[in-house]
Amino acid sequence: MTAYIIESPNGETHKLEVFRTATGFSVYVDGSNICESITEEDFLQELENPTF
Numbered sequence: 001m002t003a004y005i006i007e008s009p010n011g012e013t014h015k016l017e018v019f020r021t022a023t024g025f026s027v028y029v030d031g032s033n034i035c036e037s038i039t040e041e042d043f044l045q046e047l048e049n050p051t052f
Contacts, residue, residue, distance in 0.1 A: 008050060018043070 004016040017028040025043050027035040038046070 006050075 002018045004018075006014050006016045008014060014029050015031070019026045019028075021037055023037050024039040025035070025037070026033065027038060027043065027046075035043075
């Protein structure tokens with residue numbers, strides 16, 4: 001697991017936790033699972049353009 005403190009576009013801070021799975025990653029923001037399994041490519045794209 002890797003954890004980050006990130007800032008959303010509206011200036012709020014969030015705790016992002018990333019767990020590697022057999023098929024990619026599971027992603028949690030502030031303790032809520034926002035993605036059960038995401039590919040590495042989609043995960044990196046989401047980091048570039050967050051939707052939360």
